[in-house]
Amino acid sequence: MGTNLRAVDTFVDMGASVTMATGLYHAAQLTGDHRPIIASIGDSTFLHSGLVPLINAVHTNARFVLLILDNHTTAMTGAQPTAANDYTADGGPATRVSIVGLVQACGVRFVHSADPYDQEPFAALLREAEAFTRQPDGGPAVIVADRPCILYDSTPVDAHPVPVVVTADCDGCRYCVEAFECPALVLRADRTRVDIDASICVDCGQCIDACYKGFIVPRLALDGPVVGVPVVAAGVA
Numbered sequence: 001m002g003t004n005l006r007a008v009d010t011f012v013d014m015g016a017s018v019t020m021a022t023g024l025y026h027a028a029q030l031t032g033d034h035r036p037i038i039a040s041i042g043d044s045t046f047l048h049s050g051l052v053p054l055i056n057a058v059h060t061n062a063r064f065v066l067l068i069l070d071n072h073t074t075a076m077t078g079a080q081p082t083a084a085n086d087y088t089a090d091g092g093p094a095t096r097v098s099i100v101g102l103v104q105a106c107g108v109r110f111v112h113s114a115d116p117y118d119q120e121p122f123a124a125l126l127r128e129a130e131a132f133t134r135q136p137d138g139g140p141a142v143i144v145a146d147r148p149c150i151l152y153d154s155t156p157v158d159a160h161p162v163p164v165v166v167t168a169d170c171d172g173c174r175y176c177v178e179a180f181e182c183p184a185l186v187l188r189a190d191r192t193r194v195d196i197d198a199s200i201c202v203d204c205g206q207c208i209d210a211c212y213k214g215f216i217v218p219r220l221a222l223d224g225p226v227v228g229v230p231v232v233a234a235g236v237a
């Protein structure tokens with residue numbers, strides 16, 4: 001849920017992010033604190049308890065960026081469908097409800113859907129959304145981060161695999177393990193370096209920027225073998 005990814009400052013309950021962001025904005029207006037406010041909420045939770053607070057945010061002209069993390073399923077509780085899926089829990093047909101359409105119906109004027117795996121364009125969209133919240137005629141901005149859970153639908157990753165390696169330069173600083181937390185990044189037992197557990201790595205390539213020193217690289221970008229990189233990590237019991 002991001003609490004341990006060095007990415008989240010507050011955490012209360014399902015759907016509370018939108019109400020907290022609204023309250024934080026209005027409180028900050030009183031104190032003159034103009035830091036950006038970012039809220040995140042899952043697709044299922046948004047459909048259950050995010051709509052009403054979003055209406056309130058629009059109505060009270062709160063300014064923050066809301067990220068709806070749309071993984072196309074209810075991953076936390078067992079991959080049940082949401083109202084945005086076209087099937088019911090028993091496999092029957094269902095009418096798909098549009099998350100973007102609902103956001104627009106709440107009165108949000110900045111709403112975009114984008115794939116967070118396209119990291120640079122997604123970061124640019126985040127900056128654009130934040131700028132919208134600061135415009136005199138702006139308001140809350142919503143981005144739907146549209147990428148299916150890998151356990152639910154691996155099609156996008158399968159279509160564009162990006163195998164990666166950790167180079168021999170890795171010094172075991174643990175930053176990628178602690179701040180990015182892909183379970184396939186494994187610190188060796190002697191803490192000297194990180195390896196990639198090939199048994200669970202899905203070749204998504206998203207960890208390349210997780211090493212700010214540039215030691216996680218696409219395998220195809222390397223000339224020749226990488227010294228000291230094992231195929232499967234140690235330390236997996």
Ligand code: SF4
Pocket residue numbers: 166169170171172173174175176177193194210211212213214215216
């Ligand atoms: S890959 Fe980079 S971030 Fe990860 S432990 Fe090695 S040096 Fe640190």
Ligand code: SF4
Pocket residue numbers: 162163164182183184185196200201202203204205206207208
């Ligand atoms: S390529 Fe994807 S699954 Fe493999 S280690 Fe990197 S982030 Fe994890």
